[in-house]
Amino acid sequence: MPLSLPERRAVIRELAAQYRQATKGQRARLIEQLQTLCGYNRSYAARALRAAAITESATPHAVRPGRGRKPVYGAAAKAALTTCWAILNFPTGKRLQPFLPELVERLEAHGERHLEPTVRDQLVQMSAASIDRFLAAERRRLEVKGRSGTKPGPLLKQQIPVRTWAEWDDATHPGFLEIDLVSHDGGAARGEFAWTLDLVDILTGWTETVALPNKARKWVIEALDTQLSRFPFPIRGIDSDNGSEFINHHLLTWCDSHPIMFTRARAYHKNDGCYVEQKNWSVVRRFVGYLRYEGAEQVQWLNDLYATLRLYTHFFQPLQKTVAKERRGARTYRRYDQAQTPYQRVLALPDTLVSPAQKAVLTAQYTSLNPAAIRRDLLRLQNRLWDPMPLETPHEVPL
Structure with a gap:
């Protein structure tokens, strides 16, 4: 008659006590004995005795070691990864992984981080999947939905050609x-508040932002005059939604005088402005949030932040673009290129599009940044x- 499960467990515990102290030959005989008593095959009998022997010899709070290969990445490499991830504002693994070697080099050059050679090697060799796995417990984001403040500008629509999202390909x-x-x-769209x-440049992702006291057309045109000169290449065209702050004689005349091609999106087709809508979240909302800002002082605070943010976005925020x-x-399947910063994408352009002198200026600026x-x-x-009440010292980035 076969033994019951409690009886088999009792036999294993009894033989395991002998198995721990036995020689190789004695262990073979104990395995054969367990086979005979319980009807196990040899492989399972040996595994059952080894597991029971480990359990019997372990302390009450010890954990049985798992099976499988040893960890490849140590605690120091994971800690360094978390630091790099925080410095780059928590990107995904596919955006972070290609930029890690360069980021580590920049941090070491400015004395922010000094890694042991083995830790550095582990860090730069991590795959995107491993990065996402190690950082999964740290990802806790609250998604907040915004609202649209666009009011239609019906005039001049026939004079301004339409460009859809597909035509940017x-x-x-x-x-x-x-x-x-x-x-x-x-959350209260009344009175005067900041905008x-x-x-956003379509090809490189180069992004410029500026805060305005309100959305009057005079502020929009004044901002365009100052911001377009900050791009490292000449501006050939702009594309807007159908809001009255854009669809007006003043902006159309301004574009004709530069000259710059002026196009607009289709009404009620937000995806026609998909590139800038993406940056509205990743560049603006993620850094200034959804609070109300009003008055000259707070507009200046926003512009102070944007002056620093543009360096962070251009030189240290890798982005991916759809290639197919x-x-x-x-279902639609998309393939993306390797993540690169806007600065890297500008450097990769031919000299006929961006001059070598302009590239040298950008490279010198990048080298100086921490x-x-x-x-x-x-x-x-x-x-x-x-x-x-503003803090006297900023929150520390974990280093």
């Missing part, structure tokens, strides 16, 4: 921008925006 030259305004009404003008789309049935110090400056400027 052929943009092979830098200098074609999507522009939009982001409201800072704090942010967001300008394939539709299979009801990403950890920029991150601390951003935290300090955010504290000034968000706290009733």
